[in-house]
Amino acid sequence: MPKDTGIGASSKRREDVRFLTGVGNYTDDLSLHAQTHAVMVRSTVAHGRIVKIDTARAAAMPGVLAVFTGEDFAAVGGNPAGWLINSRDGTPMREPKRPVLAHGKVRHVGDAYAAIIAETYAQAKDAAQALSDDTQIEELPAIVDMKAALADASNRVHDEIPDNLCFDWGWIEDNRAAVDAAMQAAPHKVTLELTNNRLVPNAMEPRASIGEYFPGTGDYKLTTTSQNPHLTRLLIAAFVMGIPENKLQVVAPDVGGGFGSKIYHYGEEALVLAAAKRLGRPVRWTAERTESFLSDAHGRDHVTKIELGCTKEGDILAIRTETHANVGAYLSNFSTATPTFLHGTLMSGPYKVPHVYVNVKAVFTNTAPVDAYRGAGRPEATYSLERVIDMMARELGLDPFEVRRRNLLTPDQFPYQSPVGLMYDTGNYQATLDKAVELGDVAGFEARRAASAAKGKLRGMGLSTWIEACGIAPSNLVGILGSRVGLYDAATVRVNATGNISVMVGAHSHGQGHETVFAQVVAEKLGIPESSVEIVHGDTAKIPFGMGSYGSRSLAVCGSAMDRAMDKIIAKGKKIAAHMLEAAEGDISFADGKFSVAGTDKAKTFGEIAFSAYVPHNYPLETLEPGLEETAFYDPANFTYPAGAYICEVEVDPDTGRVEVASFTCADDFGNVMNPMIVEGQVHGGVGQGIGQALLENTTYDENGQLLTGSFMDYAMPRADDVPFYTVDASCATPCTHNPLGVKGCGEAGAIGSPPAVINAVIDALHRGGITHVKHIDMPVSPGRVWQAINA
Amino acid sequence: MTKVSMTVNGKAVSAEAEGRTLLSAYLREGLGLTGTHIGCDTSQCGACVVHVDGKAVKSCSVFAMDVAGSEVRTIEGMANADGSLSVLQQAFQDNHGLQCGFCTPGMVMASAALLADNPKPTEAEVRHHLEGNICRCTGYHNIVKAVLAASGQDVPAVAAE
Structure with a gap:
């Protein structure tokens, strides 16, 4: 019998009512007295030296209050x-400096x-248009292709970085020789070169920021579209502007999706604060969608060669990868962690693989910064594998x-020390695979294939068994690995005198439904009604601290902080109850919202204890x-290790190359x-994005560094008729x-498990249809690419 | 600037607008009705869909002046008279048809227009109709389910077809 309240219940979301009635509170919805408007002036060339910015004409135009430059x-x-x-x-x-506004050089279109x-x-x-016209930029050759960037030392994104190389990382470097030897000795070797296509996150709410300055106190307030307001405050305070943390309030109100792109601090946030101080008036900025395409951190963009050594029976012996990861023109906040510790550490997947070595070269190019996007490194690893x-x-x-069953770790092998540094605590990968096979009706595939064939379509089935690592931690370990922040989270549980509760959490909800869950x-x-609990998030003035929401960490990390805070509440409640009930503290138990004396019917409700704590007349x-x-x-x-098995069925039209996802099954x-x-709902959304990556989405820069896919007219977002109903299950829980x-x-x-399932299904469809010369097609498998592959 | 008048959610309203003022800006800035959202600048995303004289339109592609005198309905005018959620809004909540909520006003307005024209749409008709509304959170699954549920159809049965 499903529960109707508390843990395990499908409680309806309380946040929905305001969103469904148009009274949500997104950053751009705010309107402030005496507010002013900021518009950014962005580079129209990918790479150039700023010769002169003549501000005179723009500054004198009607209504203009200030002009800022680098x-x-x-x-x-x-x-x-x-x-x-x-x-x-x-x-x-x-690590080149990433300024608030480009200074000296512009390094990507939209900079x-x-x-x-x-x-x-x-x-x-x-x-802004006038100022753009009055700016002289000496255009330099654009650096777009990663391998060309490394090869040509004469052309540099950053003058001080001679070969455009950010780093050349090996994981684990000490294992390299052993992996090479195992690969050499393997009876069979498979080599695959693939591209993990560059994506634009495209949260539906464009980024927006409002800066305020209060001269009477010297306080600043930033309202911004952020997944983690405390990190934004920390970065602005400690690194960018030097505003004392206690003089800067950062508020992230309702935020319309993030998917990674709103984790990071962006220059516009510093700009509106500096401008608010100079003008003594609020300054607001909201991105147009085109600016989102040009200046939000993009995702993925890996070019990988993966080699796999195995026995003829299909036992995996060794895996070796070499990846070029595009970091764009500047290092966004997590851009260096994403292709390394969120990618290389997942390269043995859910499998028992003795030898794994990962090499990643991160390359600067004249493109927008690239950083974590839903999955962040883990989709790239999963796709390759x-x-x-x-x-x-x-x-x-x-x-x-x-083949997968043969190599999957078995439940008795946990905890499992992977060859790439992780300690998987628990899992049952056979169970999720069995469940996916059942729910996806693998047994009935042949009949469905025949039905598709009767319509002239090629039907294929693709599988992916994936694992990820979430809730990155512990802080002392990530510190050793290079993190400059801690990865804990925090919560304050405030029991009010009348017994209702406010919980201030460091996680930020921008679609996940934290207020409800x-x-x-x-x-x-x-042991109290859900309606007695209010979740407060997104305001540094209200919340102790927090590292925000990304990397599927909110419940695992912040939820745990909340649980620990409640332990303290219960412990204190027992002391109060012991006093009120004239019993020993050790005899007090707490259950179902009541503090009771063991073996008696003496009890105090949670509300009575709360009241006593604030009206302490009978109190120790x-x-x-x-x-x-x-x-x-x-x-x-430790990290947490979700895992699952995804099965995708596609129909391919051999005449047009069009791929349709016929069904998608997830057992997680x-x-x-x-x-x-x-x-x-979270799985639906991730699969939707994964299908988007596999079939539709691609970010394309031309050889001059011009973004060809800079609007929803050019960048194919998945739409309602591009996807089917999904079958999802999360019952195989360890x-x-x-x-x-x-x-x-x-x-x-x-978003992690789905792209390879789709592509595996497409290749399967072609092979079952007799088109066996197609070994691989890079994402997105658009009709054009599929048709060309078929007819190659 | 000219005073532009129309009826919005049953109330006669007027606000200043320039010739270039879009209906979306008129609603958000002129009237303070910020439930209508702006998600793009190319009339692609559909977050700004409202009803003008009963038809769903993208309010970012209409000048306010061009619809002076019209009956406009926005997300703020979709609840029942007593403030409770309408059948369609309730179906979105019941079926978890929204996550971040940003595309939701457009989804609700577009879906309401569909159901007014076609009270029992098929799954394919719902998907086709919502092609002009982009959602990045839900993978559309629960949006389509919500619209089918609001039409009084048995969702599992439709999904199984």
């Missing part, structure tokens, strides 16, 4: 990378080098399902402070599930062993 920020700091990566030779990565502040948006826009394993099965004439978790543990004041509010910081002992292990409805809720994280799974 010169205004020359003295302040740069926006840093959050992770220091060392190259194989031990040298640190090259902002000036900003106009005006009374109205239209006036600012007009002046799941494609090459399918290729192995095909070359050896083995069944791809059986976190309240379920609190209600379950404290000599030993206990009044009030009932506790904070916990939680630093996980997310550990314990707090709200099944929301978990399913709870995480090291966090109190036993949760693993579900936000990215769909």
